[in-house]
Amino acid sequence: MAPVAQRLFRIKPADMIVAEGGHGEGGELRRTMTLWQLTLFSVGATLGTGIFVILGQAVPKAGPAVVASFVLAAITALFSALSYAELAGTIPVSGSSYSYAYATLGELVAWVCGWCLMLEYAVSVAAVAVGWGEYLNRFFHDLLGWRLPASVTHSPGDQGGVFNLTAILIVLLATWLLMRGTSESATANVIFVMLKIAVLAFFCSVAFTAFNTGNLTPFAPLGVAGVTAAASQVFFSYIGFDAASTAGDEARNPKRDLPLAIVFSLVIVTVVYVAVALAAVGAMPWQQFNPGTTEAGLALIANQATGSTWAGVIISFGAVVAIASVVLTVMYGQTRILFAMSRDGLIPKIFQRVDPRRQVPVANTLIVALFISVLAGFIPLGQLAEATSIGTLFAFAIVNIGVLVLRRTRPDLPRSFRTPFFPVTPVLGVVLCVIVMLGLAGITWLAFTIWMLAGLLAYFLYGYRNSRLNRSVR
Numbered sequence: 469m470a471p472v473a474q475r476l477f478r479i480k481p482a483d484m485i486v487a488e489g490g491h492g493e494g495g496e497l498r499r500t501m502t503l504w505q506l507t508l509f510s511v512g513a514t515l516g517t518g519i520f521v522i523l524g525q526a527v528p529k530a531g532p533a534v535v536a537s538f539v540l541a542a543i544t545a546l547f548s549a550l551s552y553a554e555l556a557g558t559i560p561v562s563g564s565s566y567s568y569a570y571a572t573l574g575e576l577v578a579w580v581c582g583w584c585l586m587l588e589y590a591v592s593v594a595a596v597a598v599g600w601g602e603y604l605n606r607f608f609h610d611l612l613g614w615r616l617p618a619s620v621t622h623s624p625g626d627q628g629g630v631f632n633l634t635a636i637l638i639v640l641l642a643t644w645l646l647m648r649g650t651s652e653s654a655t656a657n658v659i660f661v662m663l664k665i666a667v668l669a670f671f672c673s674v675a676f677t678a679f680n681t682g683n684l685t686p687f688a689p690l691g692v693a694g695v696t697a698a699a700s701q702v703f704f705s706y707i708g709f710d711a712a713s714t715a716g717d718e719a720r721n722p723k724r725d726l727p728l729a730i731v732f733s734l735v736i737v738t739v740v741y742v743a744v745a746l747a748a749v750g751a752m753p754w755q756q757f758n759p760g761t762t763e764a765g766l767a768l769i770a771n772q773a774t775g776s777t778w779a780g781v782i783i784s785f786g787a788v789v790a791i792a793s794v795v796l797t798v799m800y801g802q803t804r805i806l807f808a809m810s811r812d813g814l815i816p817k818i819f820q821r822v823d824p825r826r827q828v829p830v831a832n833t834l835i836v837a838l839f840i841s842v843l844a845g846f847i848p849l850g851q852l853a854e855a856t857s858i859g860t861l862f863a864f865a866i867v868n869i870g871v872l873v874l875r876r877t878r879p880d881l882p883r884s885f886r887t888p889f890f891p892v893t894p895v896l897g898v899v900l901c902v903i904v905m906l907g908l909a910g911i912t913w914l915a916f917t918i919w920m921l922a923g924l925l926a927y928f929l930y931g932y933r934n935s936r937l938n939r940s941v942r
């Protein structure tokens with residue numbers, strides 16, 4: 469048996485990761501996704517509750533300068549996106565940053581990364597599902613003048629909530645779709661994304677009719693600190709541009725397409741967000757964005773701008789259909805990450821069992837659905853979103869470090885994309901991730917610490933012993 473340190477930092481060779489991509493027990497994943505589908509897959513995983521709900525919550529922190537916060541968050545995301553693109557083009561498999569860390573920084577870091585990805589994926593699905601419920605309720609309210617009772621639309625303790633049934637509903641619907649197979653879901657996703665962009669464009673056109681430049685001055689009433697605080701909060705809305713990196717095993721031409729899909733999707737969402745944020749703060753004085761009452765914020769602004777509820781009906785209907793696509797694609801991503809971790813022996817085998825008829829990891833999907841439902845039903849949106857961001861930023865930092873390491877240790881590997889201005893870009897990537905993390909609440913840090921300790925415990929009790937690399941390193 470190898471000494472402990474050697475086992476903790478054992479590396480899974482990049483070539484080996486590439487060679488075994490897509491094989492599970494009982495079947496293989498299919499290579500069906502094109503560049504177009506991969507890009508829209510990432511956009512679909514990104515545009516969601518962040519822009520539809522969290523924008524409204526961030527305005528009181530920064531004032532009209534929330535637009536600058538969106539740009540700041542986009543820049544943070546961009547540095548990490550370039551690192552993702554480089555690693556995705558070098559090690560084009562499913563499993564995202566987890567697989568990259570395994571090839572560069574060793575098993576323990578890979579495990580930590582995979583554990584953070586559960587925050588980025590499973591926990592974020594719960595957050596998104598809660599935002600979905602808000603729009604469903606706004607839709608009922610604006611169309612019928614009736615809403616579901618607070619007891620089944622809020623988490624316990626929040627405005628009389630008992631448990632958030634609406635959020636759980638959408639999780640179950642996505643589970644059902646995923647069980648029917650990937651390529652069908654990818655096609656459905658293209659339609660959802662188109663709809664989502666159409667709804668946001670509609671919002672902009674309505675809000676711009678009520679645009680008042682007076683609303684933009686003073687631009688940054690709460691100063692630079694307000695802008696950065698809001699940037700930490702809206703960072704959540706950018707999470708997901710990396711989603712294509714979880715579908716490497718199902719991409720037709722992963723080496724060429726994954727890096728492009730990652731960068732394209734980030735550019736698309738940045739343009740959309742800045743336009744929507746500008747339209748929102750131009751249409752409504754920032755003082756009227758009240759942190760407690762901005763539920764389904766975009767619909768509310770549109771109603772104010774038009775003086776009637778028809779615009780709200782359209783926006784909330786679109787949001788309900790569109791945010792559903794985030795739940796779908798991100799849940800898909802989570803199952804594929806667990807698939808990769810299970811293949812490596814770090815979590816139990818049940819996660820890599822592929823149903824031979826449907827070619828889908830069925831048990832895996834059901835376990836993920838259960839975990840997400842519990843979170844979505846019982847924890848409020850703000851906390852879920854912050855937990856998502858802190859875990860994601862940590863994983864992003866590791867990816868940036870991974871680029872630095874792999875250039876040194878494996879300069880020979882063919883890279884279909886190289887991050888520009890190396891090593892400045894990945895180093896800045898790490899620094900920006902840390903700055904944004906520092907903007908998150910103390911309670912988020914506490915939850916994150918507990919989550920990480922639980923992860924380490926799980927690793928030493930299970931993964932450390934059952935790792936498939938145990939057979940090669942002796």
Ligand SMILES: NC(=[NH2+])NCCC[C@H](N)C(=O)O
Nearest residue numbers: 513514516517518592705708
């Ligand atoms: N891994 C993910 N793509 N998670 C989804 C993140 C949330 C998404 N950015 C939104 O605004 O709703």
